Amino acid sequence: MKSDMTDSICATATPVGNGGISVIRLSGPRAVEIAEKVVRCRRGSLADLPSHRVKFVEFVAEATARGATAESEAASVTASVASAASVGASEASAPGASADAATAASDAASVAASVASAASVASVGASEASTPGASAVAAVAASDAASVASAASTAVGASEASVLGASATAATAVAAGASASGVMAEVLDEGVVTLFRAPHSYTGEDVVELSCHASPYIVRRLLSALTAAGARMAEPGEFTKRAFLNGRMDLSQAEAVADLIAAENKASHGLAWRQLRGGVSNEMAALRARLVEFASLVELELDFSEEDVEFADRSALRTLLDEIAARVAALRRSFATGLALKEGVPVVLIGRPNAGKSTLLNRLLHEEKALVSEIPGTTRDTIEDVWEWEGVRYRFIDTAGLRESADPLELAGMARTKEKMRRSRLWLYLFDASEMSAEAARAEASRWYRDVMGGGDAADGVSPSAPVGSPEIGSPELQILLVGNKCDKLAASSLANAVGGESGASDVTYLSASGNIDDSQGVAVADGVSEIAASGLKHTSVGLSGAAGGTLDLLYLSAKTGQGMDVLESRIKARCGLRLSENETILTNARHAEVLGRLAETLDRILSGLTANLSGDLLAQDIREALRYIGEITGEVHPDELLGTIFGRFCIGK
């Protein structure tokens, strides 16, 4: 990513489309000077505006360019705008755009931002704009952004089309202006500008934000005017990169901005926000301070071994290390939670072919996502989609059925299924209740658990033992729910039988078609199918609580009719709902998680070095390594190799 901080850069901070307000951000040493060329103030000038104040202005563009130059300039700006709007769109427009734009597009593509994330920039930009004087605009922009976001996420094709369509108009307009010959100032729009003077701005440089009406045409003309006046189009993440380079935020805060932009739900937004405020950095800085203290004790001992200095005893050092290692371990565990929040809690639907997994997926997502047929094995690959309940996203993953097969295609599908199972926090183990008893399903589920987790050779095939290093059933990392499907096919009596030889009905949760269940009282009314005893209804555990230490819930439903779906929902929420306490630091960044993994190994080595009475100079080497890893998170090491990858994740305009 090229970056010269003497440039002034500009980009739209809101998605392009026909919305209410668009915000164009301009940052750099010449930001004010450049902005002055495209605004006309009723009175006073932009240069006299105090920082953090808003001014009502007219936006003007000078049509001085003529002929072919005008055309190509318009085209390249259009391409840039398109890439700002969304990666998908910019990719589409790249072939027809200039080489410059193609580079920008491929840059943007590598960033892998989504249409939706580009849309959410709007809300970030808007909330930033809420300086005292600009609250009205902010409100409009925010509400507007939301509507644009939903529009953009549902209709990629449409927004793309509108951008491309607009570009044709622009070319015509510029050409028309040029033909009129001479320098001609044209009033494009009216709106407000907000001024943030260095260093009290997002980037630490002079920043001007131009809020105009969100017509792609106006936005494009304004950007064109700004670039003509000496600004250049920003690259993805360049605003944040400048903020980092100017010391406005540290590396992990900068990364949090990317997460914030990409945040698609409330919980994940909260996480990114916390990190932006310095959550992980602070935590890491605290760890670092303690490690430095530890290191200095060891160094003291080395350099003053001949002198009569008293050294901290090793057990105190060990205690300190244990504490640090525990914090690191907790942070690493929180990564799974953070990941679940960011990407949705992974819930995998498994079971024999034709157990009705795809039907259930469609039912869960309220749409026809998966191809459903009566032919077992219709789903060859995993299909997944996200559904949000109460601010938490769940990522439901339909899988190829689990069965012994020789078909290479199906085997490949099963391998992927197993991989998904390993990464999921909840297994919905589906079985056809009209064909299989709960007991048999339970045995089968436990067999798959051992198979997938790659260990545990429990001879009885019933009570699985958790393979070393695998999550135990019932732990936050892995829950299993046995779901008896197709109970619409069953008569009330046979349902009871289906439960198996044990205490029968009392082990079964089954719901009325209307879904009336009162979890708190544990009473369900079975609508014409079966009346189930009150006691065990609410939360049924089948005897899978063996060596693995956890329990399996069992419930019955009909994916086809929708019977029992509400209980499934409440079970899922109860079992996997993520709760965050206000002060908890949750790791959301894969790079951080990886570094912490290496840090944990190093801490291990220090601890075993302490046990083995390893000499201080060797211990010290490991401690220095640990300090370096922490530095990689907080950015206290030479970060140039990190910068490209980190800031490449951003979209333009931030």
Next chain:
Amino acid sequence: MQTFACTEKYDVIVVGGGHAGCEAAAAAARLGSKVLLLSLQIDGLAYMSCNPAMGGVAKGQIVREIDAMGGFSGLVTDAATIQFRMLNRSKGPAMWSPRAQCDMLLFSRLWRQWIDDIPNLDLRQDMVTGLWMENGRLCGVVTRTGLRIEGRAVVLTAGTFLNGKIHIGECSYAGGRMGDAAATGLTECLQSLGFASARLKTGTPVRIDGRTIDFSVLTPQPGDDHPAKFSFSDESRPVTEQLPCYLAYTDQAVHDILRTGFDKSPMYTGRIQGTGPRYCPSIEDKIVRFADKDRHQLFVEPMGRQTHEYYLNGFSSSLPEDVQCAALHRIKGFERAKIYRPGYAIEYDYFPPTQLKATLETKAVENLYFAGQVNGTTGYEEAAGQGLMAGINAHLKLQDAEPVVLDRSQAYIGVLIDDLITKGVDEPYRMFTSRAEYRILLRQDNADERLTPLAFRLGLVDGKRMRNLERKQHFVAEVDTFLRQTKIEPAEANPMLEACDTAVIAQKTTLESLLQRPQVDLDRLEEATPALRAFLETYQNENNYRAMREAVEIGIKYESYIRKEQENAERMGRYELVRLPEDMDYRAIGSISYEAREKLSKLRPMTIGQAARIPGVSPSDISVLLIRLQAASRENASK
């Protein structure tokens, strides 16, 4: 004052005959420059003004490096050693630190002899009072008597002598060292040339007549059973007859007496302005800062074979003489002790070393070099290391040859000089192993591998030294291969392993993997393995046989740590190669912090690596610089 010209002209004039000056003069002369060494006291060259010892933790490594580079400090130390100890034996090999108690009079006499023997090196007793400058160009020096001596380069190694001031209680007088006059005029001359100067302070303890010490109540501290030596050369031998040192302790009664002198202490009454070293505190400092300690350890060190004088290490003081004496008499074993010379503090001028380039040449005056205590360091070893490098670089510059700058992964001397010029000092700078980020690479045992090939190319060591190194490397490779390829039967190994208190083996195992165990050493392994014994026997007559065995052992035992550190050094080494343009306008870079702009403008680092070590320059400042450099190189490429 009327000045007159000296008939002789020199390439390099060295001002000051201490440890830095002697190494500088010897190196430049041996490389071929015509050198003049000027000293206030040519009977006391490389005088041990403080404790009579060379080496110690981190310092011992420096002496080994000086020797590997062709300096004389190691050879002189070996010849003057009266007791040798390898400190930190119980720790890892990076910490092993040789230390030698020296006969200080012999040490000084030997240096004089060596200096006298070097062709094209003249020695002269005089006081330099100014630099001879013409049109801003350095032409030589001017002495107290008005003698103008022409020299193309000048190395200033004036130690504590520049406006030195000695303090004992309420008494203070000008002096460069007890018994010697201070040097005046030179600081003022340098200030007029634009150099900043400041004051530092150091101190030294009382010297005692050993015939009046009751050694029977002290704890003897003997030298090593198998003493090693400093020099890699075949020409020196380990010490044969060693003298013991002794341990003594202060107690509360001693402290109480010392406290009675605080109201007359130059430290506490504010008469001393200079900053003293925190890690080498005076006894009164220790009492104040570590008030909860009821005793402090003292080392009683002989100062030579031909003298009764003993040095009371740890009892450094500038309290009034009567208080020092009364306190001394309360120390067990010193009740009747007679004092040869009291302890004192000395204040002196130094020039903040951020005014220097990595070659130790000053930024302000071309061909002027500073080395030793004038740069704010403390210690003979630190001074000698700088002197050696200044002497080498003064010569090379006159030859228009590439300078020699040791980097931080190459030598403690590299760490020392880089720290000085990059970070400056705010108290007398002493080397610690913790200052080196690649400590495991900078060991005393491999200083020859690190530096002798370089010294050989320069012409500071002869072919014999190179052959020694090659023989050592050959031996290490041979033994290493043998240990990796030879397996030992459990029956043969297990009794030894049991004796070493480590797990026995069940099947044939390579000697290498046994040696990797912390509990097993090469001696034990050799005893248990006839084949290894036979193999090693063929090398037994090698001159440095024990040192060579040690090298093998260290290479195997610490292989993984050494490798990891090498990787780190290589990774960071990239930044040392990225050069910053000398004319870079840091003040124009708005995107780096104000503090970084100021520091960078002032220090003008040569590389990104150096810039990154400047306090106040943050990693993001470094990122900005890197990005700028990349942009500039792209621009150049497209031109």
